[in-house]
Amino acid sequence: MIPLRGRFLLLVPLLCGASIVARAETWTFAVSGDSRNCGDVVMPAIARGAIDNHAAFYWHLGDFRAIYIIDQDFAAEHKPAYLENAWQDFIDNQIMSFGELPVYLGLGNHEVIPPMTHEKALATFAPWLNAQAIQKQRLSDDPSDAAPHGYYHWLRDHIDFVNLDNSLSSFDEAQMRWVAALLTHDQEDESVRAVVAGMHEALPESVSKSHSMNQTLLGTEGGREVYRRLLELKNHKPVYVLASHSHYYMKGIYETGYWKAHGGVLPGWIVGTAGAERYKLPDPLPEGMQKGKDAIERQYGYLLATVSDSKDDPIHFDFHEVKTSDVPRKVVERFTSGFVQSCWDNNPPYGK
Numbered sequence: 001m002i003p004l005r006g007r008f009l010l011l012v013p014l015l016c017g018a019s020i021v022a023r024a025e026t027w028t029f030a031v032s033g034d035s036r037n038c039g040d041v042v043m044p045a046i047a048r049g050a051i052d053n054h055a056a057f058y059w060h061l062g063d064f065r066a067i068y069i070i071d072q073d074f075a076a077e078h079k080p081a082y083l084e085n086a087w088q089d090f091i092d093n094q095i096m097s098f099g100e101l102p103v104y105l106g107l108g109n110h111e112v113i114p115p116m117t118h119e120k121a122l123a124t125f126a127p128w129l130n131a132q133a134i135q136k137q138r139l140s141d142d143p144s145d146a147a148p149h150g151y152y153h154w155l156r157d158h159i160d161f162v163n164l165d166n167s168l169s170s171f172d173e174a175q176m177r178w179v180a181a182l183l184t185h186d187q188e189d190e191s192v193r194a195v196v197a198g199m200h201e202a203l204p205e206s207v208s209k210s211h212s213m214n215q216t217l218l219g220t221e222g223g224r225e226v227y228r229r230l231l232e233l234k235n236h237k238p239v240y241v242l243a244s245h246s247h248y249y250m251k252g253i254y255e256t257g258y259w260k261a262h263g264g265v266l267p268g269w270i271v272g273t274a275g276a277e278r279y280k281l282p283d284p285l286p287e288g289m290q291k292g293k294d295a296i297e298r299q300y301g302y303l304l305a306t307v308s309d310s311k312d313d314p315i316h317f318d319f320h321e322v323k324t325s326d327v328p329r330k331v332v333e334r335f336t337s338g339f340v341q342s343c344w345d346n347n348p349p350y351g352k
Contacts, residue, residue, distance in 0.1 A: 064111065126148055197241050
């Protein structure tokens with residue numbers, strides 16, 4: 001059982017006869033995913049954007065390297081031994097771009113493409129999956145839970161950030177038990193004012209149903225159960241659900257006939273692509289969804305979230321496109337301007 005967290009009382013000094021007012025400033029965080037293919041070019045631009053926008057942290061929702069083929073950025077430098085060095089390449093050329101900014105990692109399906117395995121991913125990325133904030137929260141929840149997992153959560157500003165692991169297109173029994181206990185606790189704990197759930201594949205029955213947890217029976221069943229638990233939590237406090245995997249940006253991904261007929265709609269986003277080949281949008285789009293505003297294809301980018309003290313809707317998400325002009329000069333010099341441009345022109349080629 002996850003113990004009740006402490007509550008805090010904000011005391012504001014009484015000055016010059018003024019009334020006591022609790023004032024909370026806004027803050028930001030950045031989210032993206034899918035940085036294979038051209039991620040060594042695009043991710044440093046996202047890092048610059050996150051830092052310039054004073055993000056408190058960056059959250060990657062999985063798919064670091066392609067694995068089933070050699071990433072274009074890796075091949076461009078004629079590096080040897082791709083499989084032996086792919087993940088270190090991601091660490092050196094993408095994560096390190098963020099400098100001292102905290103980076104949270106989620107695992108995607110490309111992290112478990114053979115010869116890579118879930119166990120190898122947990123071991124390789126342990127410095128991030130077992131970062132101090134994550135480890136402290138995990139051991140506070142359960143002192144016997146010593147080893148890091150692909151799923152975890154951390155708290156900031158009384159918001160619970162929940163990283164789910166559906167890299168194998170489903171949630172295993174241990175994770176399902178963990179999610180159930182955590183969301184029940186968050187519902188009962190008045191100090192938790194909102195919950196943000198992030199994962200690689202979207203939960204079932206989204207607009208992106210054909211490229212989501214619907215691809216497996218276990219994923220469909222477990223994903224629907226997690227959705228229902230998040231929906232129940234939404235009756236008590238704000239809930240936001242983020243996913244990647246579909247390689248485009250979309251707001252309102254759970255505005256579907258299925259969820260409208262089976263309990264209700266969760267606020268959901270596909271966060272865009274951070275270097276992976278850019279997919280086309282579903283055609284047709286749901287009624288009321290505007291292409292170019294609510295749904296954007298063939299653009300690299302990330303979500304920038306602005307957090308306020310609003311009780312009903314404390315987090316606002318904006319999609320930030322990444323253009324060739326945003327790529328840091330040292331990255332352009334390293335790869336050449338021709339290769340950088342090819343990441344925009346040929347990933348995939350226009351018209352495909």
